[in-house]
Amino acid sequence: MINIDSLMRTAPVIPVLVVEDPARARPIAQALVARGYPVLEVTLRTPAALEVIAEMARVEGAIVGAGTVLNERDLDASLAAGGRFVVSPGLTESLARAAIDRRVPFLPGVATAGDIMRGLDLGLDRFKFFPAVAAGGLPALKALSAPFHQCRFCPTGGISEATAPDWLALEAVLCVGGSWVAAGL
Amino acid sequence: MINIDSLMRTAPVIPVLVVEDPARARPIAQALVARGYPVLEVTLRTPAALEVIAEMARVEGAIVGAGTVLNERDLDASLAAGGRFVVSPGLTESLARAAIDRRVPFLPGVATAGDIMRGLDLGLDRFKFFPAVAAGGLPALKALSAPFHQCRFCPTGGISEATAPDWLALEAVLCVGGSWVAAGL
Amino acid sequence: MINIDSLMRTAPVIPVLVVEDPARARPIAQALVARGYPVLEVTLRTPAALEVIAEMARVEGAIVGAGTVLNERDLDASLAAGGRFVVSPGLTESLARAAIDRRVPFLPGVATAGDIMRGLDLGLDRFKFFPAVAAGGLPALKALSAPFHQCRFCPTGGISEATAPDWLALEAVLCVGGSWVAAGL
Numbered sequence: 001m002i003n004i005d006s007l008m009r010t011a012p013v014i015p016v017l018v019v020e021d022p023a024r025a026r027p028i029a030q031a032l033v034a035r036g037y038p039v040l041e042v043t044l045r046t047p048a049a050l051e052v053i054a055e056m057a058r059v060e061g062a063i064v065g066a067g068t069v070l071n072e073r074d075l076d077a078s079l080a081a082g083g084r085f086v087v088s089p090g091l092t093e094s095l096a097r098a099a100i101d102r103r104v105p106f107l108p109g110v111a112t113a114g115d116i117m118r119g120l121d122l123g124l125d126r127f128k129f130f131p132a133v134a135a136g137g138l139p140a141l142k143a144l145s146a147p148f149h150q151c152r153f154c155p156t157g158g159i160s161e162a163t164a165p166d167w168l169a170l171e172a173v174l175c176v177g178g179s180w181v182a183a184g185l
Numbered sequence: 186m187i188n189i190d191s192l193m194r195t196a197p198v199i200p201v202l203v204v205e206d207p208a209r210a211r212p213i214a215q216a217l218v219a220r221g222y223p224v225l226e227v228t229l230r231t232p233a234a235l236e237v238i239a240e241m242a243r244v245e246g247a248i249v250g251a252g253t254v255l256n257e258r259d260l261d262a263s264l265a266a267g268g269r270f271v272v273s274p275g276l277t278e279s280l281a282r283a284a285i286d287r288r289v290p291f292l293p294g295v296a297t298a299g300d301i302m303r304g305l306d307l308g309l310d311r312f313k314f315f316p317a318v319a320a321g322g323l324p325a326l327k328a329l330s331a332p333f334h335q336c337r338f339c340p341t342g343g344i345s346e347a348t349a350p351d352w353l354a355l356e357a358v359l360c361v362g363g364s365w366v367a368a369g370l
Numbered sequence: 371m372i373n374i375d376s377l378m379r380t381a382p383v384i385p386v387l388v389v390e391d392p393a394r395a396r397p398i399a400q401a402l403v404a405r406g407y408p409v410l411e412v413t414l415r416t417p418a419a420l421e422v423i424a425e426m427a428r429v430e431g432a433i434v435g436a437g438t439v440l441n442e443r444d445l446d447a448s449l450a451a452g453g454r455f456v457v458s459p460g461l462t463e464s465l466a467r468a469a470i471d472r473r474v475p476f477l478p479g480v481a482t483a484g485d486i487m488r489g490l491d492l493g494l495d496r497f498k499f500f501p502a503v504a505a506g507g508l509p510a511l512k513a514l515s516a517p518f519h520q521c522r523f524c525p526t527g528g529i530s531e532a533t534a535p536d537w538l539a540l541e542a543v544l545c546v547g548g549s550w551v552a553a554g555l
Contacts, residue, residue: 045334068332070302089332090298094306111297112481113460113500117440121464130298131328134321136504143501143527147438147459149415157328230519253517255487274517275483279491296482315483316513319506342513 004105004126007039007063007085008154008174013164014039015181016067016156022048025055028185033061037181041087043067044074050081057082065105072098079104089130091115096122107154111135116148125151128177133158138166145172189290189311192224192248192270193339193359198349199224200366201252201341207233210240213370218246222366226272228252229259235266242267250290257283264289272362274315276300281307292339296320301333310336313362318343323351330357374475374496377409377433377455378524378544383534384409385551386437386526392418395425398555403431407551411457413437414444420451427452435475442468449474457547459500461485466492477524481505486518495521498547503528508536515542
């Protein structure tokens with residue numbers, strides 16, 4: 001199984017997808033893979049999300065995971081649907097322990113130094129920084145990452161095509177999450 | 186006992202009160218009820234706060250609760266004084282478990298996705314967003330509430346009569362906490 | 371052993387030091403003590419940090435502690451090197467319990483009301499506010515400290531010689547952490 005660090009280094013942008021219609025899943029995934037975005041995060045915010053994951057997982061070259069994973073139940077449903085990694089908006093010990101137990105690549109959201117230290121205590125050092133802009137933007141991630149040189153981040157939330165390069169220029173940032181790459185698909 | 190969701194839908198503003206003099210408690214509560222604010226949060230920031238809760242609880246039409254509840258001891262003192270709900274600046278597992286055990290409507294403060302997920306793990310989905318303006322304002326609550334469609338919020342901290350409508354326009358917001366409605370009373 | 375409150379009242383600024391060369395440690399500490407900054411935080415961000423702590427601890431009048439302490443292992447290494455207090459970017463229960471167990475003055479970072487309440491549950495009421503500017507600046511600390519009148523803070527992160535007085539003017543602030551006082555040493 002691919003580890004979370006390799007996954008974050010696969011492409012500079014992870015599309016964050018909210019898909020309502022499962023019939024659209026494979027064409028969207030194919031288009032994104034063709035554009036150079038093989039790592040796809042399908043958020044569990046729609047009734048069809050698990051079906052969308054299952055459909056996209058069949059697309060050649062796509063590495064499909066689940067976003068908005070809030071608890072162990074979401075985690076197991078995502079894995080059963082064929083998700084290969086999971087992303088959560090925040091970090092709880094309950095979800096982290098479940099993800100570690102299933103040996104699934106896990107990218108939990110953090111917004112504070114306490115979040116990061118709780119993650120490190122659990123053996124995690126790859127994080128989503130969420131909500132990236134609303135939680136203080138670039139200055140906040142710079143300040144937060146300074147004492148945590150071993151950590152790397154995927155900022156997500158409010159990032160656009162125009163601002164992504166500024167985030168990607170930080171040494172602590174391996175990739176960003178964004179919805180703009182899927183606009184119009 | 187009224188549940189926390191119904192309580193949040195009772196009036197668009199919950200006055201957050203810091204009252205020093207218990208003799209002022211009943212006139213203040215009567216004036217607020219008359220103005221259409223029956224749900225009253227009395228913060229435990231003054232020596233007289235518990236007495237103020239007891240006095241206000243006798244006012245017809247008032248639904249009086251305690252704010253700045255930090256631990257189980259504060260919680261029990263508030264209930265003994267006649268408080269019918271409790272509000273805290275942040276969410277800890279210890280206080281949440283005590284509130285759930287007493288079956289008292291509980292509105293814990295959250296500021297991050299981790300806070301919200303810890304609340305959901307405990308069965309809570311109604312939260313105070315605190316400090317609302319300083320924690321990032323409207324953009325922060327919009328970004329934070331997006332992955333948590335089942336949650337509803339009472340933003341508190343830095344909200345004024347002028348800005349309250351912007352907060353109340355969000356689907357995720359049921360009411361706001363504010364001190365301006367009690368100014369001059 | 372000096373307690374954390376006394377330590378925070380010793381000088382208005384705690385220099386936050388990132389020292390690469392142990393040979394520079396004693397001259398830097400001597401210069402800072404001479405300028406009126408006896409409390410020195412040496413961050414564990416360099417390979418030489420523990421050696422730097424040991425060197426600085428020998429300087430007359432210096433009270434040397436470790437910063438960027440992330441876990442029990444860091445804590446014990448800092449104490450073994452002669453550190454007399456420890457500072458962390460965030461608050462975890464695991465580190466707090468270890469610091470309390472060793473009876474070492476401990477200044478954990480907080481950024482939210484939940485962080486502060488978890489600290490209070492552990493018996494802590496002196497905190498670093500980190501990252502001070504990126505976490506919302508002065509308005510955030512004012513809003514956060516309002517419900518916690520018993521707490522006192524050392525804001526750190528993004529504070530300069532020009533802005534320090536504004537922070538120190540707050541009743542809740544006993545001192546600030548800063549790197550500017552060591553610039554050029």
